Amino acid sequence: MKKIILSVDSTCDINHELMETYNINSFPYTILLDEKVYKDNVDITPPEIFNTYFEKKILPKTSAINVAEYYRYFKPWIDDGHEVIHINLGSALTSSHNNCSIVANELKGIYPIDSQNLSTGSALLVLKAANMIKEGLSAQEISTRLNSHRGNIHMSFILDTLDFLYAGGRCSKLSSLGANLLKIKPVINVDNSSGAMDVGNKYRGSLSKTIPKYISDKLSSYDNINQDHIFIVHSGIDSKYIDLAKSVILEHMDFDKIHVAVASCTISCHCGPNTLGIAFETI
Known part of the structure; x- marks a missing residue:
């Protein structure tokens, strides 16, 4: 059976302890603030955003993860023969899931999951996926079960x-x-x-x-x-x-x-x- 990689958008808000415990990979959203480009929770944090707003009345613009970014992110895993379960921020809020699905049509073995949620609502799906990977379920079965469970x-x-x-x-x-x-x-x-x-x-x-x-x-x-x-x-x-x-x-x-x-x-x-x-x- 192929190794399954568990991956998420940074908006799932998984803390570092859980990331390490369940071997979760995360791809950050792009933040544009005061004409500077940052990666979400990599080189900018919420307090910096709040301070900028209070000082300059400027809010950031956030950018969905695009097709090219997802392609570069997933391709090394697929080339190594792995499969990927990737959990997205709800599609009602962003185009990221749609972009992820476009890449999945080209790079076989990627299973994008529309969490239909945000933040730690999505994180609960991540933990469920991690447990199913541990149980030895296939990527296809995990995808099916996650899509059925997200309404809970x-x-x-x-x-x-x-x-x-x-x-x-x-x-x-x-x-x-x-x-x-x-x-x-x-x-x-x-x-x-x-x-x-x-x-x-x-x-x-x-x-x-x-x-x-x-x-x-x-x-x-x-x-x-x-x-x-x-x-x-x-x-x-x-x-x-x-x-x-x-x-x-x-x-x-x-x-x-x-x-x-x-x-x-x-x-x-x-x-x-x-x-x-x-x-x-x-x-």
Whole structure:
């Protein structure tokens, strides 16, 4: 059986520990900021993006991974006789999956997976793929199972501010000002049938009050949660809120692993600092 390489877009937000444990390869998105080109989480981090915005009111432009980049990335593995499972950011949000699929039609042995999700929602698919590789399943079978399972993944996050959504043209100035004045923290849900995003509950108050309500409401919404893994992902937030999120999660159920990840620049630049999300799966 051919060796299977597990690969992801950098937007999956897999932390270094998991990358090493499961031998996961990652390809970064391109970030254009203040007329300079960077590779996401390679030579630029979310705090640098936030600082530039606060100082110059400039947000970065993010670039989908193109066909030529994917081709150069995959070809050495295919030439060595390997197969590749590659998990993409949801196709509703980017052209990367389509570009990856174009390369897969030319270089046989590549299996692009549209996660229909983002950030650590996609990461849960990555962990599932890693376990199936370990079990010895074929790349084709893994691809089929991942495509069937992605609707079981639930990703959401709570925003501290709408300033970055407004700056990126994703909400009105009135909405941004109103939310900030009233201390409203909206929840953004990811539609796991497409990867599109929509606004969910809106909580009022400080992060210390709204984060527990958000997490409690999400975990109470399902009675068939897989307790193997849950992710907490953030765009840069005080550790006390991460500890708070962990404690609320454990009040609801005893997950085997609570993973903490920092959102990539591609994700963080749209939601701003102090964003916190959770991702889990149902059975």
